[in-house]
Amino acid sequence: MIELRNVSKTFTLHNQNSAVIKVINDVSLSVGRGECVALTGSSGAGKSTLMRMIYGNYLTQSGQILIDGIDLVQAEPRDVIALRRETLGYVSQFLRVVPRVPTLDVVAEPLRAVGASASDAQARAKELLAQLNIPQRLWSLSPTTFSGGEQQRVNIARGFAHPYPAMLLDEPTASLDAANREVVLSLIEEAKACGAAIIGIFHDEAARARACDREIDVGKFTPGLSSSSGAAGQSKETAA
Amino acid sequence: MSEYNFAYLDEQTKRMIRRAILKGLAIPGYQVPFASREMPMPYGWGTGGVQVSAAVMTPDDRFKVIDQGADDTTNAVSIRTFFERTAGVATTTTTSDATVIQTRHRIPEEPLSEGQILVYQVPIPEPLRFLEPRESETRKMHSLEEYGLMHVKLYEDISRHGHIATSYDYPVKVEGRYVMDPSPIPKFDNPKLGNVAAIQLFGAGREQRIYALPPYTQVVSLDFEDHPFEASKPDHPCVMCGAENSYLDEVITDDTGGRMFVCSDTDFCEARQAAGHIGTMNGKDAA
Amino acid sequence: MTPLLSVQGITKLYGHHIGCKDVGFDLYPGEVMGIVGESGSGKSTLLNCMAGHLTPDAGAVVFDTRTDGPRDTVTMSEPERRMLLRTDWAFVHQHARDGLRMGVSAGGNVGERLMAVGERHYGDIRAKATDWLGRVEIDATRVDDRPATFSGGMQQRLQIARNLVTGPRLVFMDEPTGGLDVSVQARLLDLLRGLVRDMGLSAIIVTHDLAVVRLLADRLMVMKDGHVVEAGLTDQVLDDPQHAYSQLLVSSVLQV
Numbered sequence: 198m199i200e201l202r203n204v205s206k207t208f209t210l211h212n213q214n215s216a217v218i219k220v221i222n223d224v225s226l227s228v229g230r231g232e233c234v235a236l237t238g239s240s241g242a243g244k245s246t247l248m249r250m251i252y253g254n255y256l257t258q259s260g261q262i263l264i265d266g267i268d269l270v271q272a273e274p275r276d277v278i279a280l281r282r283e284t285l286g287y288v289s290q291f292l293r294v295v296p297r298v299p300t301l302d303v304v305a306e307p308l309r310a311v312g313a314s315a316s317d318a319q320a321r322a323k324e325l326l327a328q329l330n331i332p333q334r335l336w337s338l339s340p341t342t343f344s345g346g347e348q349q350r351v352n353i354a355r356g357f358a359h360p361y362p363a364m365l366l367d368e369p370t371a372s373l374d375a376a377n378r379e380v381v382l383s384l385i386e387e388a389k390a391c392g393a394a395i396i397g398i399f400h401d402e403a404a405r406a407r408a409c410d411r412e413i414d415v416g417k418f419t420p421g422l423s424s425s426s427g428a429a430g431q432s433k434e435t436a437a
Numbered sequence: 438m439s440e441y442n443f444a445y446l447d448e449q450t451k452r453m454i455r456r457a458i459l460k461g462l463a464i465p466g467y468q469v470p471f472a473s474r475e476m477p478m479p480y481g482w483g484t485g486g487v488q489v490s491a492a493v494m495t496p497d498d499r500f501k502v503i504d505q506g507a508d509d510t511t512n513a514v515s516i517r518t519f520f521e522r523t524a525g526v527a528t529t530t531t532t533s534d535a536t537v538i539q540t541r542h543r544i545p546e547e548p549l550s551e552g553q554i555l556v557y558q559v560p561i562p563e564p565l566r567f568l569e570p571r572e573s574e575t576r577k578m579h580s581l582e583e584y585g586l587m588h589v590k591l592y593e594d595i596s597r598h599g600h601i602a603t604s605y606d607y608p609v610k611v612e613g614r615y616v617m618d619p620s621p622i623p624k625f626d627n628p629k630l631g632n633v634a635a636i637q638l639f640g641a642g643r644e645q646r647i648y649a650l651p652p653y654t655q656v657v658s659l660d661f662e663d664h665p666f667e668a669s670k671p672d673h674p675c676v677m678c679g680a681e682n683s684y685l686d687e688v689i690t691d692d693t694g695g696r697m698f699v700c701s702d703t704d705f706c707e708a709r710q711a712a713g714h715i716g717t718m719n720g721k722d723a724a
Numbered sequence: 725m726t727p728l729l730s731v732q733g734i735t736k737l738y739g740h741h742i743g744c745k746d747v748g749f750d751l752y753p754g755e756v757m758g759i760v761g762e763s764g765s766g767k768s769t770l771l772n773c774m775a776g777h778l779t780p781d782a783g784a785v786v787f788d789t790r791t792d793g794p795r796d797t798v799t800m801s802e803p804e805r806r807m808l809l810r811t812d813w814a815f816v817h818q819h820a821r822d823g824l825r826m827g828v829s830a831g832g833n834v835g836e837r838l839m840a841v842g843e844r845h846y847g848d849i850r851a852k853a854t855d856w857l858g859r860v861e862i863d864a865t866r867v868d869d870r871p872a873t874f875s876g877g878m879q880q881r882l883q884i885a886r887n888l889v890t891g892p893r894l895v896f897m898d899e900p901t902g903g904l905d906v907s908v909q910a911r912l913l914d915l916l917r918g919l920v921r922d923m924g925l926s927a928i929i930v931t932h933d934l935a936v937v938r939l940l941a942d943r944l945m946v947m948k949d950g951h952v953v954e955a956g957l958t959d960q961v962l963d964d965p966q967h968a969y970s971q972l973l974v975s976s977v978l979q980v
Contacts, residue, residue: 581806
């Protein structure tokens with residue numbers, strides 16, 4: 198479902214003496230349906246960068262990123278847009294929404310985008326918000342004023358509203374209490390059971406162990422970063 | 438009269454105006470620019486109409502002038518005298534006898550016949566001016582038949598008054614093509630613009646435009662399906678001649694609300710009275 | 725799939741000065757394209773060339789018309805182009821008073837495009853105008869008020885209603901949220917997003933506000949000195965800009 202072939206990326210900072218920074222070098226990996234893979238590695242190893250590349254948010258210089266057979270690196274913008282609407286979901290660490298839009302509409306929007314009726318989309322949104330313990334009195338308010346934890350749960354509800362066949366989760370359980378972490382993990386398990394291919398970043402080892410089938414150490418693809426924790430990751434990948 | 442060239446204007450000017458008139462007749466409703474001359478009367482007193490009358494007049498014509506339907510108002514009298522002195526033509530107040538009729542604000546009640554020419558005095562020839570002040574833009578709108586704006590004016594009327602309150606200067610569409618300002622005639626007269634035996638010419642002196650309706654031209658007043666055009670008039674008979682279907686002037690008779698309605702077309706009213714039609718307040722009746 | 729709008733090699737010169745040079749892109753149904761750049765970068769020149777307000781010196785603006793398929797709007801006759809401008813195209817000006825008739829009621833402003841395409845039933849026109857006022861969150865009781873009595877945000881929403889009432893397929897917007905309070909901007913952005921989604925509109929939005937394009941546009945073009953220096957997915961261009969100028973533009977935004 199998600200397949201990377203020899204993917205590399207550099208940043209060129211034109212306004213800082215045109216410094217060229219190699220961030221990802223020659224990544225190849227594959228995630229199948231119903232599988233959840235964790236990206237691991239120390240801070241700065243490029244986990245989020247790689248994930249953003251898979252979402253098309255960062256430009257990839259070389260290699261192929263195939264989502265459901267479509268190469269994101271070569272695809273036209275409108276194909277990427279269609280892919281993100283229908284196939285590829287992304288739960289980032291930050292909630293980015295139009296101010297003043299009610300939480301319920303924020304969560305329902307991905308479903309509206311794929312053509313669901315307003316009532317169906319809202320029903321699903323309500324279900325998710327209730328599941329994630331967002332008090333009902335907040336639903337009609339804009340999430341921009343919510344606490345960090347609440348914003349993150351809204352973000353997760355939004356990310357899981359439409360059953361994407363491929364999903365990218367950036368720290369979905371960070372800063373959540375045990376009860377809510379449990380809800381998120383069950384959402385992930387549910388998505389896997391429905392056949393979604395998932396790539397996630399989890400700092401919380403217990404959550405990672407429970408949600409993920411295998412781990413990939415990004416550190417080994419990072420030029421100039423010694424791959425200290427690489428051995429474990431590699432062995433697990435080889436095992437899988 | 439020999440001090441003046443026939444009908445005041447020099448021959449070259451009259452030819453220039455005739456060319457504009459011919460073009461106007463060829464394109465009914467289209468505003469033809471012309472080089473309007475200074476006339477010995479102020480703008481607003483019919484300088485456009487006078488120039489058109491001068492250009493079409495021949496020594497054999499009988500000339501009639503009406504202002505708001507009346508032959509005896511200052512404006513009508515002075516223009517009639519003007520042509521008596523400068524052209525030496527015969528004048529008349531009888532509609533059917535006249536060959537050229539210059540008018541301000543009315544169409545005679547009596548149907549016109551072939552061979553007659555009706556000349557209108559026009560203050561603002563551009564029907565779109567109300568909403569679009571740019572001449573360059575209104576010309577483009579005419580050339581491209583973009584007339585939605587005209588209905589916006591009528592829409593505004595209905596939204597504000599509940600009905601189309603425009604009661605004079607009511608816009609018309611000519612032969613399904615040009616939207617035209619019929620000059621400030623009451624909308625009661627609008628139906629008399631179309632399918633007429635006479636030639637109708639419109640002259641705007643200050644704005645330097647001439648336009649025309651050749652005989653038997655189709656003229657339709659603009660309206661909405663659910664607010665159709667209505668040629669309204671005060672719902673009274675004329676107190677002098679008893680006419681039920683002529684356009685009436687309201688005359689205030691005292692300062693306690695007394696009023697009466699009389700025909701605005703003086704020739705029409707007098708002819709009816711002469712034929713024995715008597716209204717409720719006619720002196721003969723009271724006596 | 726045929727692009728709704730195919731812009732090819734648009735060039736506009738002002739004497740020796742370049743307005744915009746050799747700009748081209750395809751816009752597909754339902755897509756929203758943002759064009760950013762600083763003042764004088766040529767983005768407004770480009771927008772006016774595309775929308776038929778300026779005649780480009782070179783290039784084609786091919787629109788997929790309902791009746792005749794793709795047609796170059798630069799070379800089509802003026803009546804045809806003006807017809808397009810009041811049916812399938814819409815143009816939202818930065819200043820609402822440039823796009824409204826200030827002497828005409830709100831209902832008349834919205835109804836004008838309907839009357840321009842031949843609607844002649846007052847009751848229907850008024851009902852549609854009232855419906856559209858509701859959609860842009862203007863109280864129906866204001867239908868007979870003139871826009872001069874409206875706030876800036878309301879005027880801008882009225883302008884949008886006036887433009888969208890005939891169900892256009894392509895909307896050009898020139899700084900649609902410029903000059904509005906931040907709180908009013910947010911409401912307008914939400915409104916525009918909803919309308920774009922529900923009506924399947926395509927839109928081209930010129931702005932210098934990167935936050936606006938991030939929320940509204942799927943795709944982004946960055947212009948400098950009349951040239952397109954970078955184009956791509958909006959979030960990709962903003963989060964991973966490739967060109968030196970794009971990087972400068974993105975890094976120059978003040979963080980709140």
